[in-house]
Amino acid sequence: MTTEGAQEFYGRWATPYDVIARRTPGIQRLRRRVAAACQLEPGDTVVEMGCGTGANLPYLRERVGPEGTVVGIDFTGPVLERAREATAAYDNVHVLRADATTPPLPSSDRSAASDDEASVDDTGRSDVEVAGVDPGPIDAVLATFVVGMLEDPAGAVDDWCEFVRPGGHVVLANAARSDEWYAPPVNAVFRTIVVLSTPPTAKLRYEDDPHLRLDERIDAAHARLRERSVAVADETHVFGVVRLTGGRLPDSE
Ligand SMILES: C[S@@+](CC[C@H](N)C(=O)[O-])C[C@H]1O[C@@H](n2cnc3c(N)ncnc32)[C@H](O)[C@@H]1O
Structure with a gap:
């Protein structure tokens, strides 16, 4: 996809x-669950x-509180x-x-952190500003329904792991075909949604079915996160269609 x-x-x-992102039945529960999987603390x-x-x-704001x-x-x-309008109440x-x-x-x-942990953890600050603020060390990265759109999903996961502090978390959630016993009708519905929601310009570029290509990318991203993590939580939600992988990164390398 370009x-x-x-x-x-x-x-x-x-x-x-x-509307789909906020009102699909079961989606709010899933969003609460992915935020919990980030294992965040206040601040x-x-x-x-x-x-x-x-x-x-x-x-996510609920998890990190007003100090986070x-x-x-x-x-x-x-x-x-x-997104800006929806979160205007939070500074x-x-x-x-x-x-x-x-x-x-x-x-x-x-x-560097393994040699000198204080450089990351004790100062708590960096010289990079994000949206006008210094984010400090990053405790978790979350990506929901995104990696299927990336040309190199495993490479993106590698990069995201580099941004997170040692011992932090990366969480992915994605819709892919279900392996459950009731899979055929669920997969048929899923395939229709994927085809309808794929940009037409991207459809022309696919050599194979968009849903198969999406599945491959999602598999690659989740597999890479498992490889990079020292502890992994794998779950499925929404009739087995949504896969959630939460990975805790090593304390140091
Ligand atoms: C299916 S939506 C998911 C949005 C949100 N994560 C959610 O759960 O509702 C995919 C989003 O990823 C964004 N996106 C895709 N590739 C991106 C990239 N390389 N950089 C930034 N945003 C990207 C799109 O603009 C779109 O808003």
């Missing part, structure tokens, strides 16, 4: 997407990659406007227009 194709698609469909910093209209942001920091990153202007929730594969975030510099 950057322009995705931006045009989500920009044009920001309003209906926002922590969490970054959501591809935050869309910001449906996860209030749940929530940063939502997305490259589509109109969806970010909605510690920031939304930023940027590419999630090259976000302007400070690297946690994990190898």
